[in-house]
Amino acid sequence: MITDDVIWQVINYNQCSFKAKTQTQTMCRNQYNITGLCNKSACPLAQSQYATILEEDGVLFLAIKTAERAHSPKRLWERIRLPKSYMAALELVDQHLQYWPKFIVHKCKQRLTKITQYIIRMRRLRLKARPKLERVHTKREKRDSRREAKAERAANLDKAIEKELLARLRAGTYGDIYNYPLQEYGKLLDKEEEAEEEAEEEAEEEGGMEFVEDLVDEEDEDLEEADYAFRAPDDADGDDSDVGEDGDEDEDEGARPTERKPRGKGQRGAAGAGARPPDGQPGAGAKRRRVNIEYEHELESEPRRALGR
Amino acid sequence: MGRLKPDVGNKLKRAELAFKDKANKKKEKKQRQIERRKEAEALGSEAPPKQVPKSLDTMREYDETVVQPDDEEVMGEDAIDEFAEHFTGAESKTLITTGHYTSPEIMQLVDELVDLMPNAEYRKRGTADLKPIIEGASERGYTMMMVVTSKAKKATGLWVVKLPAGPTAHFRMTSVRLRKQIRNHGRPTSHRPELVLNNFGTRLGHRIGRLFGSLFPHDPQFHGRRVVTLHNQRDFVFLRHHRYMFSETGQRAYLQELGPRLTLRLRSLQLGTFDTTHGLYEWHHTPDMDTSRRRFFL
Numbered sequence A: 001m002i003t004d005d006v007i008w009q010v011i012n013y014n015q016c017s018f019k020a021k022t023q024t025q026t027m028c029r030n031q032y033n034i035t036g037l038c039n040k041s042a043c044p045l046a047q048s049q050y051a052t053i054l055e056e057d058g059v060l061f062l063a064i065k066t067a068e069r070a071h072s073p074k075r076l077w078e079r080i081r082l083p084k085s086y087m088a089a090l091e092l093v094d095q096h097l098q099y100w101p102k103f104i105v106h107k108c109k110q111r112l113t114k115i116t117q118y119i120i121r122m123r124r125l126r127l128k129a130r131p132k133l134e135r136v137h138t139k140r141e142k143r144d145s146r147r148e149a150k151a152e153r154a155a156n157l158d159k160a161i162e163k164e165l166l167a168r169l170r171a172g173t174y175g176d177i178y179n180y181p182l183q184e185y186g187k188l189l190d191k192e193e194e195a196e197e198e199a200e201e202e203a204e205e206e207g208g209m210e211f212v213e214d215l216v217d218e219e220d221e222d223l224e225e226a227d228y229a230f231r232a233p234d235d236a237d238g239d240d241s242d243v244g245e246d247g248d249e250d251e252d253e254g255a256r257p258t259e260r261k262p263r264g265k266g267q268r269g270a271a272g273a274g275a276r277p278p279d280g281q282p283g284a285g286a287k288r289r290r291v292n293i294e295y296e297h298e299l300e301s302e303p304r305r306a307l308g309r
Numbered sequence B: 001m002g003r004l005k006p007d008v009g010n011k012l013k014r015a016e017l018a019f020k021d022k023a024n025k026k027k028e029k030k031q032r033q034i035e036r037r038k039e040a041e042a043l044g045s046e047a048p049p050k051q052v053p054k055s056l057d058t059m060r061e062y063d064e065t066v067v068q069p070d071d072e073e074v075m076g077e078d079a080i081d082e083f084a085e086h087f088t089g090a091e092s093k094t095l096i097t098t099g100h101y102t103s104p105e106i107m108q109l110v111d112e113l114v115d116l117m118p119n120a121e122y123r124k125r126g127t128a129d130l131k132p133i134i135e136g137a138s139e140r141g142y143t144m145m146m147v148v149t150s151k152a153k154k155a156t157g158l159w160v161v162k163l164p165a166g167p168t169a170h171f172r173m174t175s176v177r178l179r180k181q182i183r184n185h186g187r188p189t190s191h192r193p194e195l196v197l198n199n200f201g202t203r204l205g206h207r208i209g210r211l212f213g214s215l216f217p218h219d220p221q222f223h224g225r226r227v228v229t230l231h232n233q234r235d236f237v238f239l240r241h242h243r244y245m246f247s248e249t250g251q252r253a254y255l256q257e258l259g260p261r262l263t264l265r266l267r268s269l270q271l272g273t274f275d276t277t278h279g280l281y282e283w284h285h286t287p288d289m290d291t292s293r294r295r296f297f298l
Helices: A002-013 A087-098 A102-127 A138-154 A157-171 A182-207 A219-232 A233-246 A250-259 A268-273 A296-308 B011-046 B072-080 B084-088 B106-114 B130-140 B203-213
Strands: A018-019 A026-028 A050-057 A059-065 A077-081 B094-098 B119-123 B144-151 B154-162 B168-178 B196-199 B225-232 B236-246 B253-257 B261-270 B281-284
Touching: A026 A087, A050 A102, A059 A087, A059 A102, A077 B119, A138 A157, A138 B168, A138 B203, A138 B225, A138 B261, A157 B196, A157 B225, A157 B236, A219 B144, B011 B225, B072 B084, B072 B203, B084 B203, B106 B119, B106 B144, B106 B154, B130 B144, B154 B203, B196 B203, B203 B225, B203 B261, B203 B281
Parallel strands: B094 B119, B094 B144, B196 B225
Antiparallel strands: A018 A026, A050 A059, A059 A077, B144 B154, B154 B168, B168 B261, B225 B236, B236 B253, B236 B261, B261 B281
């Protein structure tokens, strides 16, 4: 028809509001356009006989425009609902566009295929669980990281863990893996000693009998025992010279500590051996004169100790 | 903070004065502390009680759900809840996987998590969806499942799912430090570790504690001296992994970190297994819950 040419002249060389020019080609925004391109054969405005496929909410329509209805825009497009089945829809398109230009029939079928495929894809994507994207709350993140750092400092983790482990150790969770009797053992010993001392004191107070075996002071006696116990006959000479230089007061002080921890510890012998003169040298400033040592003491040490205890 | 010396015009002078002022205050504070200590020593047993510093923990808002040790209701619930089987001797078996996209960093973290938990196995996620994986894992006898999610090669989340019937906990994961990044780290042995769960006080915390508890076996090998700690402080759960050694006197425990080190923060606890569309939530954190800095949920 003549109007088609006129319209296309206007569209092509003048203004068309549906025309969208890109760098490579010119596109068409009209929803009835069958290819999306701006050219004469695919222009829904410049073609009085035209057909296309439309999709509305997943339902397909074949839309047909004929010259006979051109005078009434309201009834210009005939819409035929296409069945859901792709094959049936194709048949229907063939039926309605039986003697139409090959170009339009072909493009309609192409469009039908494309739309059917994208509907299937849409459905599949809807059904599939997809990750929901969330924005990053920078302010909250910063605030939380600050609070985390403070909480970590407040937690004092290493100490908390150590405390818990030690609590478990004390509670006996580890059974006999660890043998830490030292402290407890020491405490127990202390307690027993205290109890014994108390018992002795009580006995004294009550006026019980007491055996005093010798005039010799118990402390001194202990010292002597220590000395003898440790003094090997060969190093006796070396010891002598040392002590002579040190003087008497030193001698006394050196000897005292050994008296306080009389039994059970290695210190006793060591200190005694270093500081004690062998034959009870008389010191000028000594508080107390030493009794001459009789060698029998050594022999008697065992029964005495038992008594003293 | 405003100016400490607002009336001095010269900036340098003002700064100098402010600095002196601050130093003086510090000195005075120290002095007060010393005096207080002396006073306490002098008074002996009659000394005023030692001052406890105010902190968010001591000033925490009252929470009526804090579990008391002799709460019969809680004990009864513990006996029948989803984790009860693990607390009566059933062995746990954990499946660890990642999101769809992983990176060497994430895989390293997963490796270390596998080392951390005995009976844990890694399975490649690929493109598989989580729901069928959960079903399959339940059928194969796994009791727990963990999913490490990540973004831009950084671990950002952790899902812990109890199989086969839930619950599902979702944590945000931050501050991940792998073994290599920890100074003086050791290498873990394959002994079953001990577990230390600290400060899971409320009902929700109790439940989360039990969730973590069922990830680990309950018969640790004490001679391995491995300890895994999950310490909750102000709703941040700190995961640490150490080897310990008691001092000769048994008065101290020395720790060597084995890694990984990370922080978890609970986002949601869901009834049932993973379901983001129709899942029911026991607890879900929303920003409007953060009404106060002193309000904590675990």
